Structures are given as structure tokens and as C-alpha cells.
Amino acid sequence: MTVSTVIKTDGLTKRFPRVTALDRLTVEVEPGVVGLVGANGAGKSTLIKILLGLSPATEGTGQVLGLDIATQGPAIRERVGYMPEHDCLPPDVSATEFVVHMARMSGLPAAAARERTADTLRHVGLYEERYRPMGGYSTGMKQRVKLAQALVHDPQLVLLDEPTNGLDPVGRDEMLGLIRRIHSDFGISVLVTTHLLGELERTCDHLVVIDGGKLLRSSSTASFTGSTQLLAVEVTDHPSDRTFDADAVLTERLAAAGLTVRADGSRILLVEITGDETYDTVRDTVDDLGLGLIRLEQRRHRVAEIFSTRSDEDEHGEHGGPGHGQEHGAAAYQAAAAGGEQA
Numbered sequence: 038m039t040v041s042t043v044i045k046t047d048g049l050t051k052r053f054p055r056v057t058a059l060d061r062l063t064v065e066v067e068p069g070v071v072g073l074v075g076a077n078g079a080g081k082s083t084l085i086k087i088l089l090g091l092s093p094a095t096e097g098t099g100q101v102l103g104l105d106i107a108t109q110g111p112a113i114r115e116r117v118g119y120m121p122e123h124d125c126l127p128p129d130v131s132a133t134e135f136v137v138h139m140a141r142m143s144g145l146p147a148a149a150a151r152e153r154t155a156d157t158l159r160h161v162g163l164y165e166e167r168y169r170p171m172g173g174y175s176t177g178m179k180q181r182v183k184l185a186q187a188l189v190h191d192p193q194l195v196l197l198d199e200p201t202n203g204l205d206p207v208g209r210d211e212m213l214g215l216i217r218r219i220h221s222d223f224g225i226s227v228l229v230t231t232h233l234l235g236e237l238e239r240t241c242d243h244l245v246v247i248d249g250g251k252l253l254r255s256s257s258t259a260s261f262t263g264s265t266q267l268l269a270v271e272v273t274d275h276p277s278d279r280t281f282d283a284d285a286v287l288t289e290r291l292a293a294a295g296l297t298v299r300a301d302g303s304r305i306l307l308v309e310i311t312g313d314e315t316y317d318t319v320r321d322t323v324d325d326l327g328l329g330l331i332r333l334e335q336r337r338h339r340v341a342e343i344f345s346t347r348s349d350e351d352e353h354g355e356h357g358g359p360g361h362g363q364e365h366g367a368a369a370y371q372a373a374a375a376g377g378e379q380a
């Protein structure tokens with residue numbers, strides 16, 4: 038384990054009577070904003086509870102900030118903030134009262150707790166409403182309070198369980214912005230779970246993907262979203278001939294020029310790049326046909342694609358066995374990814 042590793046697990050396993058929630062999970066997480074991705078039931082919340090020292094692992098070991106999860110739970114919880122997934126706020130107290138209480142629980146003296154609470158609530162975007170009972174808050178306001186209580190004791194690491202749950206697209210973007218700033222402004226590392234892949238592409242430096250409690254992949258977001266050898270091409274309709282099928286004719290002409298072309302839904306054609314001359318061939322062919330170019334760019338991988346690959350494996354029966362009988366996997370991810378894209 039390097040000095041900078043914030044989370045490390047080795048063969049971490051959690052078995053419940055009917056299900057294996059974590060299955061020999063070995064992973065290392067460096068400082069930064071790290072996404073923990075998995076469909077519902079993949080084992081994300083279970084992992085968080087084990088990392089906090091709140092639930093014992095059946096097998097395997099782990100350290101958080103160099104502290105042992107089996108024996109140093111209280112020391113971990115002093116240094117780590119936790120935002121739970123579900124609504125857990127008492128309706129009849131105000132955000133200020135609640136966050137001051139949580140700060141005191143973390144060991145801050147009264148005056149420091151009040152000061153840190155005011156700063157933290159302001160940071161998450163709660164102002165006058167922080168004196169009102171939380172029962173009347175919107176989902177977005179409640180999520181902000183949950184985030185504030187995770188930050189109030191100035192932790193080195195925060196574990197955020199589905200912080201965008203229940204938020205509309207604007208609220209989701211604001212929450213993602215806040216999450217990035219937790220790291221960029223305060224140097225606090227973040228582990229954030231979600232089942233919406235689109236969100237993580239924009240927010241995280243690194244992604245840990247789990248499925249059925251097993252590690253599917255752990256690597257930088259950039260490596261997930263690196264360039265493909267495909268050129269995305271989009272053209273205008275013909276300026277004068279309404280019956281001219283621009284995409285079909287262009288596909289035909291590019292194929293005749295020796296290029297491999299396929300359609301990508303709506304109006305985008307994907308052309309395999311065989312060399313620098315592919316760009317020139319596409320540009321010249323579009324020009325010859327009297328069309329305009331709307332888009333000519335090298336395609337990047339989407340995080341969702343790794344789950345399409347997984348889906349093929351599922352169909353070929355490579356993803357079964359004990360602990361995998363749950364309703365999750367590629368189909369759920371794809372639905373979730375699609376939801377994320379709409380945001």
C-alpha cells in the first residue's frame with residue numbers, strides 16, 4: 038500500500054445467508070474523486086458499511102487511510118465522512134440544529150461545531166432555510182444537508198452513497214459540481230456511488246466498477262473514455278434535392294472508397310479510421326455530394342460500453358454461479374446509463 042492510498046481491500050468478501058454481496062474484492066483507491074459504479078444490488082452500500090467498520094467482512098482485509106477496518110472502525114469514522122443513501126433526517130429539527138449535533142458527535146467543541154456548521158451549510162448552498170424544520174425541505178435540500186453533515190468534521194475522505202438519488206437534472210448537476218469542489222477546494226478525497234454512469238464520466242478521476250460483488254474493472258476515467266479508431270460523421274441534408282438520402286449515398290460512396298461505415302442511431306455515421314487520409318476522404322466525398330459537414334470527430338469510448346461487453350458474456354453464460362442470481366448486470370446498467378444521459 039503506497040502512502041497515498043486512501044482505500045485498500047484484499048479479498049474482501051461479505052456473505053449473507055442467501056447472497057454473496059461482496060466476492061473476493063481486491064482494489065486500491067488513490068486520492069481524488071473516485072466513482073464506485075454498480076447496478077442496484079452490486080454491493081456498493083455493503084462495501085461502504087464495511088469500510089466504515091460498521092459491518093464485519095466474512096473474509097478478507099481492508100484499510101481506510103491506513104487504518105484497519107476490522108479493528109480501527111472508530112478511528113476511521115473520525116477521519117471519514119459518510120452520506121447515507123436513504124432519507125435519515127429528523128423532520129422536526131432544522132438543518133443547523135442537526136448538523137451542529139453531528140459535529141458535536143464527531144467531537145468538535147460547541148463553538149467550533151456552530152462555526153463549522155454555518156460554513157458547511159453555506160458551502161452546500163443552504164442559507165436562510167437552514168433554520169426551518171427539515172420536514173418541509175425538498176429532496177435537493179435534504180441531500181445537501183446529508184452532504185453537509187458528512188463534511189462538517191473536516192474529514193480526509195467522504196463516502197457518498199447515491200448522492201444524486203431523487204434529484205432532477207438541475208439538482209443533479211449542482212450536486213455533482215459540489216462533489217468536485219469537495220476535492221478541488223478542500224483536498225478531501227471522495228468515493229461516490231451511483232448507478233448512473235453518465236454522471237461519473239463527468240465527475241470522477243477514477244472508476245471502480247463492481248458487478249455481483251466482484252471487481253469488474255478499476256482504472257482512470259480517461260482510460261475508460263479514451264479515443265476509439267472511429268470517426269463520427271454527421272452531414273446536412275442536400276440543399277436543394279429533398280428526395281436525396283444523404284446518409285445512404287454517403288455510406289455507399291465511402292464504402293466504394295474502401296472505408297468501413299456503419300450508422301450509429303439517428304444521423305451519425307461511424308467510419309473506421311485507417312489512417313490520416315480517412316479524414317480527407319470523408320471531407321472530399323461530402324464536398325463532392327454538395328453536402329455540409331456538421332460533425333467530423335474521433336469517437337471516444339463511453340463508460341456504458343463496458344457493460345455492453347458484459348451483456349454479451351451474460352448471454353454466453355459466463356456470468357453465473359453462486360451469488361449472481363440477483364437482478365442486476367448489464368441490462369440494468371444500460372437502463373441506468375440511459376437515464377443518466379437524459380440528465
Ligand SMILES: Nc1ncnc2c1ncn2[C@@H]1O[C@H](COP(=O)(O)OP(=O)(O)OP(=O)(O)O)[C@@H](O)[C@H]1O
Binds near residue numbers: 057079080082083363
Ligand atoms: N443485511 C443484509 N442482509 C441480507 N442481504 C443483504 C443485506 N444487505 C445487503 N444485502 C444483499 O446484498 C446485495 C448487495 O446489496 P447492496 O445494498 O450492497 O447493493 P448496492 O450496490 O448498494 O445496491 P443499492 O444501490 O440498491 O443499495 C443485495 O443482493 C442485497 O439484497
